[in-house]
Amino acid sequence: xxxxxxxxxxxxxxxxxxxSRPPACAKENSVLADGLWVVTGQAVSMVxxxxxxxxxxxxxxxxxxxxxxxxQNLVVLLRSSGFSPLLNAGYRYYSEAARDQRVAALRWLISxxxxxxxIGGIMLLAVLLFAWLxxxxxxxxxxxxLALVLAADVARNLEITLLSxxxxxxxxxxxxxxxxxARPALVVL
Numbered sequence: 489x490x491x492x493x494x495x496x497x498x499x500x501x502x503x504x505x506x507x508s509r510p511p512a513c514a515k516e517n518s519v520l521a522d523g524l525w526v527v528t529g530q531a532v533s534m535v536x537x538x539x540x541x542x543x544x545x546x547x548x549x550x551x552x553x554x555x556x557x558x559x560q561n562l563v564v565l566l567r568s569s570g571f572s573p574l575l576n577a578g579y580r581y582y583s584e585a586a587r588d589q590r591v592a593a594l595r596w597l598i599s600x601x602x603x604x605x606x607i608g609g610i611m612l613l614a615v616l617l618f619a620w621l622x623x624x625x626x627x628x629x630x631x632x633x634l635a636l637v638l639a640a641d642v643a644r645n646l647e648i649t650l651l652s653x654x655x656x657x658x659x660x661x662x663x664x665x666x667x668x669x670a671r672p673a674l675v676v677l
Contacts, residue, residue, distance in 0.1 A: 522657040529661025533668035540672025547676050556675060559630070562616070563638050566609045571642055574601055575649045582653030591650075598646060606642050610635040 544553060578598040585594040614631045621627045644667065651660050 522655060525657035525661045529657075529664045532661075532665045536665065536668035537672070540668070540675075544672050544675050559634055560637070562613065563634060563641060566612070566638065567641055567645065570605050570609060571602060571645065574598060574605070575645055578646075579649050579653045582650065586654070595646075595650065602642050602646060606639055609638055613638065 548556075575598070578594060581594060582591070585591045610631075613634050617627055617631050617634070621630070644663075648660055648663065651663075
């Protein structure tokens with residue numbers, strides 16, 4: 489797990505032996521119920537995203553839509569290349585932290601590292617935007633908005649990862665659906 493070994497060492501989990509791991513969660517949720525919530529959340533999110541994309545293409549100028557889409561994909565690229573390995577490590581170590589009642593310590597370590605990565609990502613976004621668009625007040629506003637989007641996206645991903653690791657699939661599904669409805673609405677507004 490990239491980034492996982494460093495996280496394990498800081499949490500005093502030197503062993504990465506899969507056989508010694510406890511069960512994923514102490515709660516007795518059925519796999520079928522969890523799976524149903526995951527499928528429901530994904531299906532409703534997919535429909536909401538398709539409807540949202542249709543609304544965006546109807547109400548937003550194509551040039552603006554293209555730029556917003558390109559910038560949003562830049563945020564997704566930063567998230568998937570820089571933040572996902574750390575979040576995956578947090579997901580991996582959640583069960584051990586829950587067993588040892590150290591979830592708060594795990595959250596603190598991940599949050600601290602994500603904060604540093606987010607600051608670096610915002611600085612990278614700023615450099616890329618100023619190189620691409622030049623210096624102007626519009627570039628400053630775009631950078632500020634993208635910085636907020638990146639920070640919110642990182643915070644959301646941390647919560648979704650920890651909730652999923654805790655097997656709270658119902659809440660994950662609800663949050664995913666709300667986000668899928670809210671993102672297109674914010675773009676149209």
